[in-house]
Amino acid sequence: MSAALFVLGVLVVAAGLAISIALHELGHLVPAKLFGVRVTQYMIGFGPTVLSRRRGETEYGVKAFPLGGYIRMIGMFPPHKGEPEGTIREDSTGLVQQMSQISADAKAYEASQYGPEDAHRTFVALSVPKKLVVMLGGPTMNLLISVLLMTVMACGIGMPAVTPTVQAVSECVLPADAPADADCEGEQEAPALAAGIRPGDTLESIDGHEIEAWSDVTEAVRTSGDRTVPVIVERDGETLHLEATPIVDARPVLDEEGAAVRDAEGELVTEQVGFLGVSGTPDLVPQSPAVVPELAWTTFSRTGELILTLPVRLYEVGQAAFGSTERDPDGPLGVVGVSRLAGEVAAADQPGFEVREKVGTMVSMLASLNMALFVFNLVPLLPLDGGHVAGALAEGARRLLARLRGRSDPGPVDMSRLLPLTNAVALVFLLMTVLLLYADIVEPITLFP
Structure with a gap:
């Protein structure tokens, strides 16, 4: 196996994934700016900032760990109503008090990021349809990338x-x-x-x-x-x-x-x-473009099934990593696992697996990764896009119900109250990432055993 080709394969998929993440965040950025929301940051990756440049009111940059990305919009949480910032009601105790304090602190931080003149440019001030467009823009971009790559693979390279x-x-x-x-x-x-x-x-x-x-x-x-x-x-x-x-x-x-x-x-x-x-x-x-919708639906269905059974799949990964069972080749992969497979594809020396087959496999991998980003981000949990979508839908339903009952507008849903749950979900995602990283090292999935 050629080490140079192995590294090349890793770099190709890494670059493709980085571009996919960048376009995902662009899917959020463009509609947010079109709707007048003030976007302060557009970042690829997490951790310390490696490179950045400010254009207008937005800082564009790359961070040290390119395992995701984000845009920062002002006013993600609604302002306080009738209470000084940080106030906790006296009848709040224990866990309720702690959760209320987290919400209050988050609101106080949000409020410090902009003045009254920008109150109309906050995310929370958007209408429900506009919120949905902004939050669905990222996953939709991944879906479009996936379908485009499938079209290239099916109609250009061939099936x-x-x-x-x-x-x-x-x-x-x-x-x-x-x-x-x-x-x-x-x-x-x-x-x-x-x-x-x-x-x-x-x-x-x-x-x-x-x-x-x-x-x-x-x-x-x-x-x-x-x-x-x-x-x-x-x-x-x-x-x-x-x-x-x-x-x-x-x-x-x-x-x-x-x-x-x-x-x-x-x-x-x-x-x-x-x-x-x-x-x-x-x-x-090469196939007719007519096969692409079926191909996309099949990939979507399999990805959805994987995500719905993710707890069970992760348990099986743990058994393989820490026990004696074999790892499911169709199970979840981490970044290291995907990179390893990409390197194997590029460096493979197998009869009938030439450049065209290698390129097709790479394109297929990137298409599947983008479909995974699309489906995973629709899970209705914060901090995923699907959590914000669920919040916007709940807000729309609450406002519609209030109008039907002849009551006053209840205002936007306060997503800051879910911050403790958001932190818990983020911790679960971190543990999942660590587990897959370890499994990809000690019990890797290989294409050519």
């Missing part, structure tokens, strides 16, 4: 598929459940071999059916019975007209994806159909 170019020709007709090392002694010669079809031939027509995909080959052969049918192939730039006589034999039933169907006992399900004895060549085949 894995079997092409009508013959990879191998069977020497004889073996039973459908014959072992891979079975020999041909005493068995009937395969129809394709008898017809003169050779590896490298491209099948263009079988029994008058034009061949565009491997599924066309399967359908034409299986429905041909045992008749002698014309077969047209292209070999070294020359068109050859051949004749083949498929045999009717017990062959596996195929599902919609072309995989063999098995029964409850694991036995192959077979049917009597035509058999020719050729196999196609796996390759990356």
Whole structure:
């Protein structure tokens, strides 16, 4: 494995992830500024500031740990109503008093960041629809990036598929459940071999059916019975007209994806159909843009399932990291794990896994990462975007209910009251990050074990 290529793969995915984070925050920044909110910071990463420049009223910069980003808008919490800042009611005790004090301190800090002249430029002053646009702008940007990368992958680079170019020709007709090392002694010669079809031939027509995909080959052969049918192939730039006589034999039933169907006992399900004895060549085949919505939905569904089962998946990661169980290759990964896989892809020296396949895999990884950022940020918990979205929806519902009851406007929802819960969620995320970091080091997931 080339160390230089490994590092290159890590850098490519790291740069792609950094750009995705930057565009995510841009998805928040642009609508916030369009709606007149005063944005004081646009930062990529966390920790100490490495580089920054002020443009107008906003500081743009990069921080030491590029594992996320944020924009800082003034007035995220509503101002105090009728009480001096920091006041706690005398009937508040214990946990309630502590939570109220945290809320009061947060409001006091927010209020110190702007004057009365900017009160109309706060986030909390926005209407509910505008709040939703600002908070959904980031995740939506990740969704668009993911769909764009999927389009590049599916329509430009191509998706894995079997092409009508013959990879191998069977020497004889073996039973459908014959072992891979079975020999041909005493068995009937395969129809394709008898017809003169050779590896490298491209099948263009079988029994008058034009061949565009491997599924066309399967359908034409299986429905041909045992008749002698014309077969047209292209070999070294020359068109050859051949004749083949498929045999009717017990062959596996195929599902919609072309995989063999098995029964409850694991036995192959077979049917009597035509058999020719050729196999196609796996390759990356560009697809129609029409496949992108289905591809995006499949990726979204799988990501959503992963996030919904995240506590269980993290428990399994912990068992693998600290116990003797094997790690699920489809489980969650941390930054180190993703970087390792990217390096393996770039440095891989595997037959049939060349530059085009490597680029496609990299693009697919970045598409999946952006879909993960989209779905994860919709979780309705602070400090995620979904928590602010939930707060805006609650505010809209409360105001609508007040209007229907003929009551006065209750004002914005005070999200500062949820700061203790926000800190708890942030701590859980930190522990999750540490666990995945440790697991990625001691029990890594690899593409080529």
